[in-house]
Amino acid sequence: MRCGNGIEARQVDELFINIDPIQAGGRLTADAMKAVVAYGDGYSVCDNCRKPNRLDYITKPPIAEFHRDVAKWLNMDAVRTVPGARRGFQAVAQTYVNKGDPVLLTSLSHYTEFLAVEEAGGIAREIPANEQKLVTPDAAAEKIEAVRKEFGRAPVLAFIDHVDYSYGNMHDVAGIAKVAHQYDIPVAYNGAYTVGILPVDGKKLGVDFVIGSGHKSMAAPAPSGILAATAEREKEVFRTTGITGDVTNRTFGIKEPEMMGCTLMGATLVGMMASFPHVKERTTRFGRELENHRIVTEALLAIEGTTCLSEYPRKHTMTRIDTRGSFDKVAETHKKRGYYLQSALEEKGITGVIPGATKVWKFNTYGTTRKQAEHVARSFLEIARENGLAVRS
């Protein structure tokens, strides 16, 4: 079935249980789908834009209220919507980083944080993760001291991922922020895998910015996200324009340069808004998500030769698994080679594992029902047995 101009109607999540590591938290709620239908036209949220003509002041639909609610929910003081978490990183980096400034990242930072630093002319310095693939406050302190020695000054900014994209491990952001603040380094919390997934309290974490991804973790269309700031930092990152045209003498009111004026103006924003009550609610029952994840992870680990490369027990539903000693052994002789696993999973109605991957791969069970989690767990065990792998009972 096509939806126009050669575009196949996407039915992945209707036909399969989707355990793709980056898609799980961005699946739309029914309300978001309905809002997207109503607000799909370009500047649709601008029907009732009145002076001072800025997105976050619009009251119909209740965009202003949404901004206030998100700030309160994250225990921060101000929020703007952005086209993806990466644009939040960019806004923060452009505000604090000048050419040649050192910026603190980690060895598990997402590449878009590096690009944000690069674009601002900064120099990346990574806090190394330890053997358990965790970034610790001690390692942060050590790295800051190393940077001071190298540059004669502390980093001007730190980007710290609460849950990293690679292992789905949870890092001690509060501890790292405490260390960073001893050197007056503003801390930007990357919540791409947490905001909208589990409870996040910016003040409790002691961070200056909370950045979230709508399409990764807030059941919203792409590209969408949020950038939240403390009252102190709000004045800096959300500063208003001061430019004047020399011929026209034009000025641009309260538009914010880092936001390039208005940000999300249609389906992305209303999608995120419509999902918000459900997203708020679902973060309070993250334990249920972890329980479903445990069912699948334990099944995988019951297959001899399989190990979990992420921290264990799991604190997040996205996990990096090593099947070099199990499913990859089968791939060596299977007629479909490494593609047999994905093919067998799809026959059982499961998708989201990278085609051909049998060595090290990631999956995310977020949003599956208990029944679906049990089906995924059972399917992995059946595929293992069908291919002669030993399964511990």
Place this chain on the structure above:
Amino acid sequence: MSKRAVDMTFQAIYTLTDLRILLRETAPSHAFDADQKAQVTRLLENLERQVGSLKQEMLK
């Protein structure tokens, strides 16, 4: 064309959206339990009513 026809068009799309979500929640088997069957029945009845209203409005 009436406002009612427009409302009914949206309502029918929204009813179909609720059915779509149910398909997602029950993938891949789409085997419904008793509650889900009751929900599907209710949604399909609503959809029939909405399509009926649309016929009345748009073909009169």
